[in-house]
Amino acid sequence: MLRLIVAMPEDGLRGARSKWDELSAGAWSDHIQICTLGSDKAANDNLVISLAGSPNALVYVSQHLTSASVAQFNIKRFRKHELIKQIEDWLDGRNLNWRTRSRRECAKTPYQSIPPDEWVSQFAKVDPILGRRAGAALLAQFRIANAADLASYFDDLPAVDQNAFFLGADPHSGDMSMVNVLSANIDNNVLHDSRRLPVMKKQHQVRLFGDGSWSGGETLRRVHCLYKACDKKSNALHSSQRLDVRLGFMTDAAEKRIARDLEKLVHKKVVAEGAVRVTCPDGNRFSLLGAKSGQKGLAFQNLALLRYVDTDEKALRKLCKGIGDQIQPDKPLGTNEIASCIGFWYSLPAAMLPLFIIDGGDVMGADGVVFKWRALLRSKHTTTGIMDDPSHHCASCPLADRSAAVQPTDAAGSTVTIEVGD
Numbered sequence: 001m002l003r004l005i006v007a008m009p010e011d012g013l014r015g016a017r018s019k020w021d022e023l024s025a026g027a028w029s030d031h032i033q034i035c036t037l038g039s040d041k042a043a044n045d046n047l048v049i050s051l052a053g054s055p056n057a058l059v060y061v062s063q064h065l066t067s068a069s070v071a072q073f074n075i076k077r078f079r080k081h082e083l084i085k086q087i088e089d090w091l092d093g094r095n096l097n098w099r100t101r102s103r104r105e106c107a108k109t110p111y112q113s114i115p116p117d118e119w120v121s122q123f124a125k126v127d128p129i130l131g132r133r134a135g136a137a138l139l140a141q142f143r144i145a146n147a148a149d150l151a152s153y154f155d156d157l158p159a160v161d162q163n164a165f166f167l168g169a170d171p172h173s174g175d176m177s178m179v180n181v182l183s184a185n186i187d188n189n190v191l192h193d194s195r196r197l198p199v200m201k202k203q204h205q206v207r208l209f210g211d212g213s214w215s216g217g218e219t220l221r222r223v224h225c226l227y228k229a230c231d232k233k234s235n236a237l238h239s240s241q242r243l244d245v246r247l248g249f250m251t252d253a254a255e256k257r258i259a260r261d262l263e264k265l266v267h268k269k270v271v272a273e274g275a276v277r278v279t280c281p282d283g284n285r286f287s288l289l290g291a292k293s294g295q296k297g298l299a300f301q302n303l304a305l306l307r308y309v310d311t312d313e314k315a316l317r318k319l320c321k322g323i324g325d326q327i328q329p330d331k332p333l334g335t336n337e338i339a340s341c342i343g344f345w346y347s348l349p350a351a352m353l354p355l356f357i358i359d360g361g362d363v364m365g366a367d368g369v370v371f372k373w374r375a376l377l378r379s380k381h382t383t384t385g386i387m388d389d390p391s392h393h394c395a396s397c398p399l400a401d402r403s404a405a406v407q408p409t410d411a412a413g414s415t416v417t418i419e420v421g422d
Helices: 010-024 041-052 080-093 098-107 116-126 131-139 147-153 175-185 217-226 252-267 303-309 315-327 380-384 400-404
Strands: 003-009 032-037 057-062 075-078 143-145 162-165 191-193 206-213 243-251 276-279 342-344 362-364 370-372
Touching (some): 098 143, 116 131, 116 362, 131 315, 143 147, 147 175, 252 276, 315 362
Parallel strands (some): 003 032, 003 057, 057 075, 143 342, 162 206, 243 276
16 A cells, blocks of 8 residues: 655644644544654755655655755655645545545435535534544545446456346335446346346356345345245255355455354255355455454444544544434444445445434434434435335245335434345
């Protein structure tokens, strides 16, 4: 990973750090190394040349404290005010500016959105001291996977005999958007709706695609469905047939649950031991419990962001849960407290922090005045989605229970439909 090294005088650092903190919600400290320069130009030149020798280093230096001779391909000299601007541009270019990041990510979607500062200002109503920093820290992690992202997650995989996808029972399912990505990149002759798989030999391998598995339940149900014969699909997989499940994202909690429940299917002789393999791209497998923060939830793991919010590293989670308890009491931090900041251009998973996607709930401000929470992204499918089609699956299908899913209610008692999926 390219790392920026900034060499500048001590007297300008305090103001610079404050600017970078506000710009990136403190995330800059994971990407920029600071070195101070004194008044001795020769000593500064030696220091800068030494820094430039570090692997993958790009060095920005104060022009007036270094000699022109030190400039080279990875050493850039700038005047004082120009240096600060160049660093801000560098942060923005790496999507570390939470304002522009939020705008870019929202622009990938068809959803209605509100400006980042407007969304962040709501946190300040609840906590005037920590609120704005908390909102900024969340937007610094906000991410939308678009069609190109999804295509890259499913690229360069070992060949299989057939490929499968699921179309959910939701009449307005976002699954078709993922199918469009698959059909653009996979030979359509070997790409099938899971209900329309052709007759295959036992040694034939099948790959099932899914966008994400956050808690594991839906992925396991789909695997089970593929191995279960019924009148709703042409063919089921033989128990010994190899199935490769490729996901765009996966949590360790989902991985463990899938492995545990697969063992149950093995015990019932539905599937053979070792027949199913579940993978996701490098970098897209997340630990639900932060190794460094010790906190549950994907939004509460980056120490630089947590410490930007407050010296109490648990402050961000406490504030998010406090607001979440008001706008979505049954899942204040999303499904199983996953607290994801990741959505898709066609779907807003139930594992996302409700603060991003639940609109209109009553929230008590620090001044005792109740206001309506405004979601960063507003989808009619989230607020007006209808129940699953009960005839889509056979009555005994592992997926059939999705048609009877309980719809949560917001703080005002209104029905709130959440995108299904694990």
